[in-house]
Amino acid sequence: MDRYLNVFISVAEQQSFSKAAKLHHMTQPAVSQYIRTLEERMNTKLLDRNNKRVHLNKAGEIVYHYSKEIMGMYERMHYLVDDLNHTANGPLKIGASYTFGEYILPHIIAKTKEHCPEVQPIVTIGNTEEIAALVENHQLDIGIVEGHFKNRTLIPHKFAEDEMIIVATPTHPLLQKSHITHHLLETQTWIVREEGSGTREALNNVFKLLAISPNNLIHFSSTQPIKASVESGLGISFLSKWAVKKELARGELVAVDMNFLPYKRTFAYLTHSPFQTKSLEVFIDILCHHQLD
Known part of the structure; x- marks a missing residue:
């Protein structure tokens, strides 16, 4: 099922069957068949076609939103299991609000790379609400935000002033x-x-x-x-x-x-899983011990 969702996400983001086919090294008819199968399973159309481009309809927007969340969780599950038998390595998806992301985070990443050269940081900068939403949807491993934070599912861990x-x-x-x-x-x-x-x-x-x-x-x-x-x-x-x-x-x-x-005000980090990769553990340890001076 994850393959179907991946193909659907690509079609939705590229707004094109042919571009999605190139991304997945598939033929365009094969991509079309994947979308038809997914639509049959959802029992509804997910895409509208207009002027050689495709667009999400209302049902498609819902499926796209949860597909991104599902694939984020699937990818994280894969890395957590793989992580058990390896040293800290692989992608580490970090989000941060602008102040921390632009002026402090680069120093934290540099220290993380010193300890774990094989870690591959992928950084997203946005405002506090945007970063929290990405963590909640499992599209980020960790989010660093500032100020007061309200969320029923995410608990902020304060680490600095x-x-x-x-x-x-x-x-x-x-x-x-x-x-x-x-x-x-x-x-x-x-x-x-x-x-x-x-x-x-x-x-x-x-x-x-x-x-x-x-x-x-x-x-x-x-x-x-x-x-x-x-x-x-x-x-x-x-x-x-x-x-x-x-x-x-x-x-x-x-x-x-x-x-x-x-x-x-306080800086806090957010995660959305009780499990942490070795890379994330190292990053959080460095984050919490970094001197803000």
Whole structure:
């Protein structure tokens, strides 16, 4: 059955029988037969054909979603069994939210490769909600997220603290004030992450703490353009110290001094299986003992 699901996933993602046939080294009629057999087992059509392309219908979307989850579990089962008799090796699917993924994770992976050269890290970067969903659907072996986390099936394992600060360009008018009030912060242009990210959640918590509701928000889906925007004087932002460590050292950005800062949040990792490969065990051990300084 896994072969049928694999072929179906390829057709759905490639939107083409011929492209899926090439991926699986099959003939196009053979791919068509696999899809027909799967549709017969599901007792419904899964694909619509239009202008030489194929698209998932509603039933197809459901089957595709669970096929990805099933194949992720099947692949993980295979590696766990194979792992019993071998040293740490093979793919390790790691997901991380942007702050950790862009500024800390590369160091963890480098240490993991030192200990286990045959491990093959496959990294996905996304916001906290996206990473949690991929772990829940068994498409990632581990996910690293930041901030408060809500999920009925995944339990976060906290392993480190992160400090967050307000940053501005050194010439920003806000820094010329002798006293920065909460009202003054409310009137600023804020360069912010999208809803669903851990960084945005932390900022929303700070807004609640200060009882302010800034109206002038500019949204970006990653940290790099936020830093560039702040450096250009477009506005201020609220970011992890890790994310702005180099810019602070070079004087390109400065921290806005407020009595409630730094704001602290936690980094946590998520898994969705009681079993761990040797590669994942090594990675988690290095992750939990890495010094964030």
